[in-house]
Amino acid sequence: MTRYSLSTFSVLLIITFSITNSFADNLSGLITSLYGGNGVPVTKVFEVEKPTGGIDVVTTVQVPLDSFLEIQNLNSELNSEKGSFPVSSTGGGFTFQYDRELEVFTRTTDSLGPIFAERATTLGEKKFNFGFSYTYIDYSKLQGKDLHNLKSIVFLDEKQKDKNLLQLDFDVNVKSNLFSFYGTYGITDRWDVSILIPILQVQLDVDSTGRILNQTKKKGAGGKTLGYSFDSGETIGDSISGASTGIGDIFLRNKYNLFTSEWIDFTSALDVKLQTGNENELLGTGRTSIKPFLIFSKSVSRFTPHLNLGYEFNGGSEGQDRVVYTAGSDYGFGKGNNHFSIAADVIGSHKTEKATIGNDIVDFSTGFKWSPRSGMLVFVSVQTPLNEDGLRADWIPTAGYELNF
Numbered sequence: 449m450t451r452y453s454l455s456t457f458s459v460l461l462i463i464t465f466s467i468t469n470s471f472a473d474n475l476s477g478l479i480t481s482l483y484g485g486n487g488v489p490v491t492k493v494f495e496v497e498k499p500t501g502g503i504d505v506v507t508t509v510q511v512p513l514d515s516f517l518e519i520q521n522l523n524s525e526l527n528s529e530k531g532s533f534p535v536s537s538t539g540g541g542f543t544f545q546y547d548r549e550l551e552v553f554t555r556t557t558d559s560l561g562p563i564f565a566e567r568a569t570t571l572g573e574k575k576f577n578f579g580f581s582y583t584y585i586d587y588s589k590l591q592g593k594d595l596h597n598l599k600s601i602v603f604l605d606e607k608q609k610d611k612n613l614l615q616l617d618f619d620v621n622v623k624s625n626l627f628s629f630y631g632t633y634g635i636t637d638r639w640d641v642s643i644l645i646p647i648l649q650v651q652l653d654v655d656s657t658g659r660i661l662n663q664t665k666k667k668g669a670g671g672k673t674l675g676y677s678f679d680s681g682e683t684i685g686d687s688i689s690g691a692s693t694g695i696g697d698i699f700l701r702n703k704y705n706l707f708t709s710e711w712i713d714f715t716s717a718l719d720v721k722l723q724t725g726n727e728n729e730l731l732g733t734g735r736t737s738i739k740p741f742l743i744f745s746k747s748v749s750r751f752t753p754h755l756n757l758g759y760e761f762n763g764g765s766e767g768q769d770r771v772v773y774t775a776g777s778d779y780g781f782g783k784g785n786n787h788f789s790i791a792a793d794v795i796g797s798h799k800t801e802k803a804t805i806g807n808d809i810v811d812f813s814t815g816f817k818w819s820p821r822s823g824m825l826v827f828v829s830v831q832t833p834l835n836e837d838g839l840r841a842d843w844i845p846t847a848g849y850e851l852n853f
Contacts, residue, residue, distance in 0.1 A: 577851070
C-alpha cells in the first residue's frame with residue numbers, strides 16, 4: 449500500500465509539472481482588458497447650433513475601467529489574495545511516541561485531530577505522514593455584493609463634466625480547483641518538519657453590459673426628482689474568459705513541542721510560504737510570507753480543544769501583514785477500523801493596516817475524519833463565512849486522504 453501510494457503521488461506530480469501554466473492567459477489583467485483594454489467606448493450624439501441650422505455631431509468617449517470603484521476593488525483583491533488558499537493540517541491524524549523499553553510505537557491521542565488547525569502533539573520520531581486533499585472554491589461575493597450581479601456607476605465624462613452617468617453591470621465567475629500534496633516527517637518525538645505543494649486551476653469569466661443613465665426632471669411618487677432615467681435605450685457589452693493551471697505558493701512548516709503537562713501541551717511553529725506561484729496567472733500572491741505561531745491543545749480523554757495564534761509577515765507588499773488565529777476542538781470515538789473524529793473551528797485573520805477590503809476574514813469550519821484501517825484515514829470538511837469582508841465563497845468543500853507509516 450505504501451509503495452503504491454508513493455508511486456501514485458510521483459505520477460501525479462509529473463503530470464502536474466507537465467501541464468503547469470499550459471492554459472495561462474495572464475489572468476491578472478483579464479478584467480481590465482474588457483472593451484479592448486482602452487476603456488468603455490461610448491458614442492454620444494448632440495446638436496450644435498449654427499446660423500444656418502443645427503447639425504448632428506458624433507463623438508466617442510473612452511471611460512476607463514479603473515474609474516469604477518467595484519472593478520478597482522475586485523481586481524485588487526484578485527491580484528493580492530487570489531493565490532491564498534485554506535491549508536489543511538499537516539500534523540497527521542495519528543501521533544505516536546516511541547517506547548524504548550518495549551521497542552514499540554504507542555498512540556499518544558485518541559482523536560484523529562483537527563482539519564484546518566494544528567494540535568500541539570507531534571507525529572513521532574522517524575514517523576512519516578503523507579496526505580492529499582482537494583478543495584473547490586467558487587467565489588460568489590465581494591464585500592457582501594453578489595459577483596453575478598455587480599453594478600458600478602461613474603460620470604460619463606468626468607473631464608467634460610458630463611452629468612449623465614455610465615452604469616456597468618458585471619457577471620463575474622471566479623472558480624478554483626486546489627489539489628494539495630503534503631508530507632510530514634518526525635525528526636524526534638518533539639520535532640516535525642512538513643512541506644505542502646499546492647496545484648491550482650483557476651477559471652475567470654466576465655460578462656459586462658454598459659448603458660448611459662440620462663438626466664431627467666421627472667418626479668417620482670414622493671414628488672422628488674428621479675435624477676436619472678434607467679430606461680436609456682442602447683447598451684454596449686463585452687465578455688472575456690481565461691484559465692491557468694500550475695504550482696501555487698509552496699509551504700514549509702517547522703514544528704517543535706516545547707512542553708507537555710497534565711493541563712496543557714504547548715508547541716511553537718513556523719510557516720514559510722515561498723513565492724513559487726505565478727502571480728500574473730493568479731496562482732500565487734506574489735510575496736513571500738513568514739508566519740510564526742503558537743499551538744495550545746490538550747487531550748481530555750477523546751476531547752481535544754486547540755488554539756493556534758500567530759502573526760504573518762508578508763514581504764514585498766505593504767498592508768498585508770496580519771494576525772491569524774484558529775480556535776476549536778475535535779472529538780474522537782470508535783476503535784480500530786471504525787475510528788472516527790469530528791472537528792469544528794473558527795478560522796480568522798486581521799490585517800494590521802486597514803485596507804479598502806479584506807481587513808477581517810472569519811470562517812467556520814466543520815469536518816469529519818474516518819480511519820478505515822490502521823495508519824489510514826479519509827476526511828471531509830466544509831468552510832462557511834461568518835462575515836462579508838473581502839472576496840468570499842458561500843461554502844468551500846474539502847476532501848482528503850492520509851497515510852501514516
